[in-house]
Amino acid sequence: xxxxxxxxxxxxxxxxxxxxxxxxxxxxxxxxxxxxxxxxxxxxxxxxxxxxxxxxxxxxxxxxxxxxxxxxxxxxxxxxxxxxxxxxxxxxxxxxxxxxxxxxxxxxxxxxxxxxxxxxxxxxxxxxxxxxxxxxxxxxxxxxxxxxxxxxxxxxxxxxxxxxxxxxxxxxxxxxxxxxxxxxxxxxxxxxxxxxxxxxxxxxxxxxxxxxxxxxxxxxxxxxxxxxxxxxxxxxxxxxxxxxxxxxxxxxxxxxxxxxxxxxxxxxxxxxxxxxxxxxxxxxxxxxxxxxxxxxxxxxxxxxxxxxxxxxxxxxxxxxxxxxxxxxxxxxxxxxxxxxxxxxxxxxxxxxxxxxxxxxx
Amino acid sequence: xxxxxxxxxxxxxxxxxxxxxxxxxxxxxxxxxxxxxxxxxxxxxxxxxxxxxxxxxxxxxxxxxxxxxxxxxxxxxxxxxxxxxxxxxxxxxxxxxxxxxxxxxxxxxxxxxxxxxxxxxxxxxxxxxxxxxxxxxxxxx
Amino acid sequence: xxxxxxxxxxxxxxxxxxxxxxxxxxxxxxxxxxxxxxxxxxxxxxxxxxxxxxxxxxxxxxxxxxxxxxxxxxxxxxxxxxxxxxxxxxxxxxxxxxxxxxxxxxxxxxxxxxxxxxxxxxxxxxxxxxxxxxxxxxxxxxxxxxxxxxxxxxxxxxxxxxxxx
Numbered sequence: 001x002x003x004x005x006x007x008x009x010x011x012x013x014x015x016x017x018x019x020x021x022x023x024x025x026x027x028x029x030x031x032x033x034x035x036x037x038x039x040x041x042x043x044x045x046x047x048x049x050x051x052x053x054x055x056x057x058x059x060x061x062x063x064x065x066x067x068x069x070x071x072x073x074x075x076x077x078x079x080x081x082x083x084x085x086x087x088x089x090x091x092x093x094x095x096x097x098x099x100x101x102x103x104x105x106x107x108x109x110x111x112x113x114x115x116x117x118x119x120x121x122x123x124x125x126x127x128x129x130x131x132x133x134x135x136x137x138x139x140x141x142x143x144x145x146x147x148x149x150x151x152x153x154x155x156x157x158x159x160x161x162x163x164x165x166x167x168x169x170x171x172x173x174x175x176x177x178x179x180x181x182x183x184x185x186x187x188x189x190x191x192x193x194x195x196x197x198x199x200x201x202x203x204x205x206x207x208x209x210x211x212x213x214x215x216x217x218x219x220x221x222x223x224x225x226x227x228x229x230x231x232x233x234x235x236x237x238x239x240x241x242x243x244x245x246x247x248x249x250x251x252x253x254x255x256x257x258x259x260x261x262x263x264x265x266x267x268x269x270x271x272x273x274x275x276x277x278x279x280x281x282x283x284x285x286x287x288x289x290x291x292x293x294x295x296x297x298x299x300x301x302x303x304x305x306x307x308x309x310x311x312x313x314x315x316x317x318x319x320x321x322x323x324x325x326x327x328x329x330x331x332x333x334x335x336x337x338x339x340x341x342x343x344x345x346x347x348x349x350x351x352x353x354x355x356x357x358x359x360x361x
Numbered sequence: 362x363x364x365x366x367x368x369x370x371x372x373x374x375x376x377x378x379x380x381x382x383x384x385x386x387x388x389x390x391x392x393x394x395x396x397x398x399x400x401x402x403x404x405x406x407x408x409x410x411x412x413x414x415x416x417x418x419x420x421x422x423x424x425x426x427x428x429x430x431x432x433x434x435x436x437x438x439x440x441x442x443x444x445x446x447x448x449x450x451x452x453x454x455x456x457x458x459x460x461x462x463x464x465x466x467x468x469x470x471x472x473x474x475x476x477x478x479x480x481x482x483x484x485x486x487x488x489x490x491x492x493x494x495x496x497x498x499x500x501x502x
Numbered sequence: 503x504x505x506x507x508x509x510x511x512x513x514x515x516x517x518x519x520x521x522x523x524x525x526x527x528x529x530x531x532x533x534x535x536x537x538x539x540x541x542x543x544x545x546x547x548x549x550x551x552x553x554x555x556x557x558x559x560x561x562x563x564x565x566x567x568x569x570x571x572x573x574x575x576x577x578x579x580x581x582x583x584x585x586x587x588x589x590x591x592x593x594x595x596x597x598x599x600x601x602x603x604x605x606x607x608x609x610x611x612x613x614x615x616x617x618x619x620x621x622x623x624x625x626x627x628x629x630x631x632x633x634x635x636x637x638x639x640x641x642x643x644x645x646x647x648x649x650x651x652x653x654x655x656x657x658x659x660x661x662x663x664x665x666x667x
Contacts, residue, residue: 013405065381
C-alpha cells in the first residue's frame with residue numbers, strides 16, 4: 001500500500017503550542033512518527049552569560065508559564081545547595097504549599113485541554129472554571145496569575161498569614177468537592193471510556209525502556225515520584241505515589257485526577273505542620289558568588305525535572321541546564337503514536353501532557 | 362456597539378512564548394471571561410480567521426509559519442501581538458535564537474503589554490483589533 | 503575517551519535497571535575573557551592553560567565536559583568524561599532508546615560529533631540562528647560583545663557625568 005506523510009503541527013487546533021510530527025501513514029495506521037521541535041527554542045540556557053545569577057531566577061521562571069513556580073523554586077534550590085544556604089522553615093513550607101497548588105492548577109488545565117481534544121467542550125469549560133479559583137489564590141498570595149516571581153535565592157518574598165492559609169485550605173477542599181462531580185463524568189461517561197479506554201497503551205516494560213517520568217510512568221504501574229526523595233520538606237509529609245496499572249489514555253487521566261486530591265491532602269498536612277505566627281523570617285540573604293555545581297531534582301506536575309547548575313565564583317553562572325519532564329516523555333509519545341490510528345494521535349499526544357516551551361527552553 | 366457588527370474569528374499562534382500568554386488566551390474562552398459572548402470565536406483554520414493573535418517572539422524556525430498563516434488569511438485582517446515577547450522579544454530579547462517582536466515579520470495593529478498578559482488586557486486588545494478591522498473594511502469597501 | 507569501557511559502564515547501568523535522566527554538556531571556558539593587553543601575559547607552567555585570543559592555544563584548550571546522569575528510585579549517579587573539540591562520542595542509544603533527543607541536541611548546540619544515534623534528526627532539531635551556539639567560539643564572541651557593550655555604556659555614562667560636572 002502507498003505510504004502517506006501527514007505533517008501534524010506546528011499550528012494545530014488541539015495543541016496550543018507548536019510541535020511537529022511527521023506521521024508516516026499506511027491507510028489510517030501510523031507507521032512512524034518523526035518529531036521536529038525548535039519552534040519555541042529561545043536559547044534560554046545561554047542567558048546565564050548575560051544575566052547575573054541573582055536575576056537568572058526570573059528568566060528560569062519563564063521556561064514555562066504553567067509550572068513557573070516550580071521552575072523558580074528549582075533554580076533557587078540549586079543555588080541554595082551550591083551556596084550552602086539553609087532557608088527559614090516557614091519559607092520552605094510556603095514553597096511546598098505553592099508547589100502543590102500549582103500542581104492542582106496544572107492538572108486542571110490539562111484535564112480541560114484533554115477534554116477539548118476529545119471533543120467534550122463542556123468538560124473543558126468546567127475544568128477551567130475551577131482552575132480560575134486556583135489562579136485567584138495565586139493572585140491573592142503572590143500577585144501574579146501565571147508568573148509569580150515569589151521565589152528568592154534563600155527563601156520566598158511573601159508570607160501568607162495563618163488566617164489566609166486556613167481560608168485557602170477551606171477553598172481548596174470545597175474545590176475538591178466540586179471536582180468530584182467532574183471526576184465522576186471522566187470516570188463514568190461511556191463516550192470518554194470509548195475514546196480513551198484501551199487507546200495508547202504503554203506497558204510497564206515499555207515505560208521502563210523509554211525512561212518516562214511522572215504521571216506517564218505512574219499510569220503504567222511504575223511507582224516513581226521524585227517527591228519521595230524527601231528534599232524540600234517532602235520527607236515530613238505522608239505521601240503515597242498514585243499508581244494505575246492499565247497504561248492507557250484513561251489511566252493517565254485517572255492518575256492526574258487522583259493527584260489533585262492528593263495535593264489537597266498534602267497542603268492540609270503542610271498547613272497543619274508548619275510553624276504558626278506572624279513576622280517569621282522568610283529569607284536568608286545569599287552572600288558572595290556561588291562556586292560549585294549541583295544536580296537538583298523536583299517532581300513537577302508533568303514529572304521529574306532536573307536542573308544542572310555550574311558556578312565558577314563569578315556573578316554569571318558557567319552553565320545552567322534544565323531537563324524538563326516533557327523532554328523525557330517525548331520518546332514515550334513517539335512509541336505510543338507508532339501503530340495507532342490517525343484519529344487517536346491528538347489524544348495520545350495530549351495525554352503525555354506535553355509542554356513544548358519546557359522542552360525547548 | 363456598532364463596531365461589533367462583525368463577530369471576528371481568531372486564529373491563535375504560539376511563537377516562541379513561555380506558554381503563559383497562551384493559556385491566558387485560552388482562559389479568555391472559558392466561563393470567567395468568555396469572549397464568545399462578544400461573538401469572538403477561536404478557530405484553527407487561517408482561512409476562516411479575521412484576527413491573528415500571536416503570543417511569543419519570532420525565532421528562526423517559526424518565522425515562515427507566521428508569514429504563511431498571515432498570507433492564508435483573507436483580507437481585511439488584523440494582527441494582535443499579545444505579551445511582552447510578541448511586542449519586543451521581552452525578557453528573551455537577548456537570547457541567541459530570538460529575532461524580536463512579531464512586527465519583524467508581519468504588520469502589527471494592536472500591541473498588548475504584560476508578562477504574562479492578563480485576560481482583561483487580551484480582551485481589550487481584541488476589541489481594539491475589531492475597531493482596526495472595521496476601519497480596514499471601510500477602506501477596502 | 504575510551505569508548506569501549508565507557509559503553510561497558512553504561513551497559514552496567516542499563517542492566518541494573520537505571521533510568522537515563524540527563525546527558526549534559528558544559529563548554530569549558532577556562533578563564534574569563536581578560537581585558538585587552540592582559541592576554542599576552544605568559545600563562546604559567548601549565549601548558550594547556552589558555553591564552554585568550556591566541557587561536558592555536560585556545561584550540562588546544564577547547565574542552566567539553568559531558569555528564570551522563572542516571573537515576574534509580576532515590577539514587578542518582580553520573581558518568582563524567584572530558585573531550586576536546588572534534589573527538590567522537592559514542593551514542594548510548596543501544597542501551598537507552600531515549601538518548602536520541604539528548605544526543606541530537608548536543609550535536610546541534612555544541613557541535614559534538616556523536617556517532618551512531620538511534621534516530622538521527624540530521625541537525626534539524628532546533629535549527630538555531632547562531633549555528634552551534636554553545637561552541638567555544640560562539641560563547642567567546644558573545645562574552646566579548648557583552649564586555650564591549652558594558653565598556654561602551656560605562657564610558658558613555660562617564661562622559662555624561664563629566665558633562666554635568
